[in-house]
Amino acid sequence: MSENNICPAVVFTEKVGGKWKLSIIYNLKDRKLRFGQLAARIEGVSRKVLTDHLKQLEADGLITRTSYKETPPRVDYSLTKAAKDLSPLFIQIDAWAMTHFAGKEE
Secondary structure (H helix, E strand, O other): OOHHHOOHHHHHHHHHOOOOHHHHHHHHOOOOEEHHHHHHHOOOOOHHHHHHHHHHHHHOOOEEEEEEOOOOOEEEEEEOHHHHOOHHHHHHHHHHHHHHHOOOOO
């Protein structure tokens, strides 16, 4: 494909693909969270990987990192409009998972 015909699925995968990025966005969809709160909500993610993914999502314009000049320092993460626009997708993912996999053993 030429640069003019970039596949939207490739763009989507580049920005939010991987094991943790969609989980991060999903957990921020209705609220601001601090790093520790995110780490507690996403079972199995290491602190280093979470930090790396948060930096990537921020660089890609999908999350906002707000640092407050307080002691101790406080940092909140929230979604940008671009990431909030994924909300209908999460509704569909929830419905799909509940329809096909709810209550099934892995």
